[in-house]
Amino acid sequence: MKPQNRSRNAARQRRRRPNNAQGSPAKAASVDGGVLLATAILASMGIVMSFSATAPLALEATLPPLFIHHLEGLALGVVLAALCMSLSLRFWRAAAFPFWVLGVGLLVATLLFGVEVNGARRWLAVPGTGFRFQPVEAVKLCTVLAVALIAARPDGRAGIGDRRTLAALAVATPPILLLLAQPDLGNAILLAGIVALVLFVAGASIRVLLPIAAVGIAGVLFFIARNPYAWRRVAGFLDPWKDAQDSGFQLVQSFVAFGHGGLYGVGLGNGWQKLHYLPEVHTDFVLALIAEELGLLGVLFVLGAFAALVVAGTRVARQAQNRFALLLAFGLTALLTLPALVNAGVVMGVLPTKGLTLPFLSYGRTSLVVCLAATGILLGIARNELAPRSAAAPPITGRLPWQ
Numbered sequence: 001m002k003p004q005n006r007s008r009n010a011a012r013q014r015r016r017r018p019n020n021a022q023g024s025p026a027k028a029a030s031v032d033g034g035v036l037l038a039t040a041i042l043a044s045m046g047i048v049m050s051f052s053a054t055a056p057l058a059l060e061a062t063l064p065p066l067f068i069h070h071l072e073g074l075a076l077g078v079v080l081a082a083l084c085m086s087l088s089l090r091f092w093r094a095a096a097f098p099f100w101v102l103g104v105g106l107l108v109a110t111l112l113f114g115v116e117v118n119g120a121r122r123w124l125a126v127p128g129t130g131f132r133f134q135p136v137e138a139v140k141l142c143t144v145l146a147v148a149l150i151a152a153r154p155d156g157r158a159g160i161g162d163r164r165t166l167a168a169l170a171v172a173t174p175p176i177l178l179l180l181a182q183p184d185l186g187n188a189i190l191l192a193g194i195v196a197l198v199l200f201v202a203g204a205s206i207r208v209l210l211p212i213a214a215v216g217i218a219g220v221l222f223f224i225a226r227n228p229y230a231w232r233r234v235a236g237f238l239d240p241w242k243d244a245q246d247s248g249f250q251l252v253q254s255f256v257a258f259g260h261g262g263l264y265g266v267g268l269g270n271g272w273q274k275l276h277y278l279p280e281v282h283t284d285f286v287l288a289l290i291a292e293e294l295g296l297l298g299v300l301f302v303l304g305a306f307a308a309l310v311v312a313g314t315r316v317a318r319q320a321q322n323r324f325a326l327l328l329a330f331g332l333t334a335l336l337t338l339p340a341l342v343n344a345g346v347v348m349g350v351l352p353t354k355g356l357t358l359p360f361l362s363y364g365r366t367s368l369v370v371c372l373a374a375t376g377i378l379l380g381i382a383r384n385e386l387a388p389r390s391a392a393a394p395p396i397t398g399r400l401p402w403q
Helices: 003-016 033-057 065-086 089-113 135-151 162-181 185-202 206-226 228-238 249-261 286-319 323-347 365-385
Strands: 115-117 120-125
Touching: 033 065, 033 286, 033 365, 065 365, 089 120, 089 135, 089 162, 089 323, 089 365, 135 162, 135 185, 135 323, 135 365, 162 185, 162 206, 185 206, 185 323, 206 228, 228 249, 249 286, 286 323, 286 365, 323 365
Parallel strands: none
Antiparallel strands: 115 120
16 A cells, blocks of 8 residues: 555544543443433322322312312422533532531521421421421431541542541431430431441441441430330331331221232222321322222332342442542432332331331422432433543542541
8 A cells, every 4th residue: 555545544443442541431321221210110100199199188279279289299399400401510529528517507597596397396497488398308418428428538449447437427416416416216217227328338336336236226216215205106017016006007908008009909099098197198108099099009019119229329420430429329329219118118017117218209398409409410420421432531530638
């Protein structure tokens, strides 16, 4: 081949190859289909079951007000999810601790100025609007951000030392104690469990985690012994039929819903337990309504969607190229799915009643908005971390004060 022909062929090859050194990706980043599909299924089921559960509460209305509130939360959550998905890991690293401080401040404000319902202060009201929200939902997300940042080593290697483990636990302790002061034992235990899972994945030493877990269990037992409402819930769980009209009433009615629904259910909208038999059916016990109206198959479908979300979220975490992204993706997956496991256990009588919502399906604007925001962050990690990086893009680095 002549020299001039070789030079022309080389020029053609250079024009065909993407110039990665100048930042042109080999392929466009895409949204993770598994996370998106599982979330869409659960959110769609939430719309249907929210209408079915809240319709008996407002028979005179064309659309139940609580159902309209649910749609408002869904719309706001979708917008917030899109915004969170567009933000980079650099932003979440910078915002982790400011958000955590804001979350702790909201919990303190709840104790001082919160709305008291049934002896607990868990709500903050926005003056002059009639709108109120539960700060705990946002606090759980903010704590996951802060703990993931602390547990991520700046050199990108696996493992976490005892000093860093204790620092992460020190960050998680204030919101847990403030939740117990409300009191909100269920969310305090849930947050502690999510933090423990993130630290375990980060490689924290078992000899550090086990003593702290033992102290935590002892603290929970002491809390239950000192608070009559918590002890009544435990007693109603251990033998609901003994006091089926009081402490065991809610669980017994949940059993009735499961038995009435059978395998295929009585039909969407035809459930009886939502007619003021099963308390809080539109929030904590929406899975019992699904069992009655859609049967065991409906329950398995919902749990299967959460299982798919676990698989998809864990895949995003495993494929992440950044240590902070890995731990954050795993923490967000736990934040979205561990409450579902606990809620299902409560509704089926496997765990004591804790007052935790079923993510995406239970009524509750705050919970729905925060869950969708967490999903947006997870989708952003999948899009940014799994996409090819350009040679010009600087790595995400930075040291924390104690490093």
